[in-house]
Amino acid sequence: MQKTAIFIFSFFILVTLSMADVKYVSTTTVEMEGAVGSMMKFFGAGKPIKSVDYYKGDLKRSDTFDRKENLETSQIIDLESELFVTVDHKEREYSQMTFNEWKKRLEESLKQLGEEEYGATDTTAAEPEAKVDWELKFDVEETGEKEKIAGKNTEKVVLTIDLDAEVTSTEEQPGQEPExxxxxxxxxxxHWLYKGDNAAKKEMDDFNMRLAEKLGFVPGSASAQQMMAKIIEQNSRLGEAIETMQEEGAKLEGISMRVETLYETKVDPETARKIEEEKAREDEKEDTEIPTSVGGLLGGFGKKMMKKHMEKKDEGVKERSTLMRSTTEVLELDVSALGNELFNVPNDYKLEKSEE
Incomplete structure (x- = not known):
């Protein structure tokens, strides 16, 4: 469910919020909280990771580097050939996916989401069956604050995505309310947005619009309306969330020269109280496991989120806890001629066959 939703959301975010020949250089820093974050820092995490995007006509290349700034992977998008190419420079191999194959995968993901919403997936006997209700809210605030980044005048805009979920057991216990x-x-x-009108922005906007057209996601087009109808039919909540995201995303017009993102988990006071009470009854176990009656409802990811609130026993269950932070900042935004060879896979790289 999570991988499927991420696959679908990733494209809509790309089209809604994305960014003459253009070179676009940025760094991203990710900081995890708690014991996991401390361990990651010990192994070198938390340092800026560099990435470079190149735009040239119908072509786009995105490079990612390791912490020593060695080229690691590249993704090439070719609008004329309607092809996604993913290059692994360390393994010296590459894979390909056509736009039609991508569309087919999206349709399969939507079908899977629909089956999961209507309970067509298998359930595990070890965990109680549960009904999940969730609400996704978006808000965009234009603060009026300004700052110059990499020579560009930017304006501060804050995007908030708020997910509320309630998991209720469908197992009936005589004389008891459902867990x-x-x-x-x-x-x-x-987001610190550069809203100026320049050649780099025009080139990137033009490429992303043509990519959206190729994939059938131009807002208001017949294909986009058909796809949204299919999404709503398969999963009404996801469809409504995407429509809201597109409406709010329109307020983020411009190039994000810096993006600072905070990820937090939350648990409502009543659920926190239940966990505290059950934890007290099971205190002799000397661990931070989530009580069975609550944990069984949550599934794998939900359990990890709840456990985050219970890591420090002396603090009890937190109602709101930081999971991670990330910062992406643009170092260079340049318009200059790029050679066609930049968008070719090296001749000695091996084509990785896709799994059927």
Whole structure:
């Protein structure tokens, strides 16, 4: 369910919020909280990771580097050939996916989401069956604050994505109310937007619009309306969330020269109280496991989110806890001629056959 939703959301975010020949250089820093974050820092995490995007006509290349700034992977999008190419420079191999194959995968993902919403997936006997209700809210605030980044005048805009979820057991216990748990996640993303009209922005906007046309996602087009109708038919909540995201995303017009994102988990006071009470009854176990009656409702990811609130025993269950932070900042935004060879896969790289 999570991988499927991420696959669908990733494209809509790309089209809604994305960014003469253009070179676009940025760095991203990710910081995890708690014990996991401390361990990651010990192994070198938390340092800026560099990425470079190149635009040239019908071509786009995105490079990612490791922490030593060695080229690691590249993704090439070819609008004329209607092809996604993913290059692994360390393994010296590459894979390909046509736009039609991508569309087919999206349709399969939508079908899977629909089956999951209507209970067509298998359930595990070890965990109680549960009904999940969730609500996704978006908000965009233009603060009026300004800052110059990489020579560009930017304006601060804050995007908030707020997910509330309630999990209720469908197993009936005589004389008892159904077991339930409430929690969720908040993502606060601060964008410093460059709204100036220049050649780099025009080139990137033009490429992303043509990519959206090729994939059938231009807002208002017949294919986009057909796809949205299919999404709503398969999963009404996801469809409504995407429509809201597109409406709010229109307010993020411009190039994000810096993006600071905070990821937080939350649990409502009543659920926190239930966990505290059950934890007290099971205190002799000397661990931070989530009580069975609540944990069984949540599934794998939900359990990890709840456990985050219970890591420090002396603090009890937190109603809101930081999961991670990330910062992406543009170092260079340049218009200059790029050679066609930049968008070719090296001749000695091996084509990785796709799994049927």
């Amino acid at each position: 339930s748990a409430k929690g969720g996640m908040i993502v606060t993303s601060t």
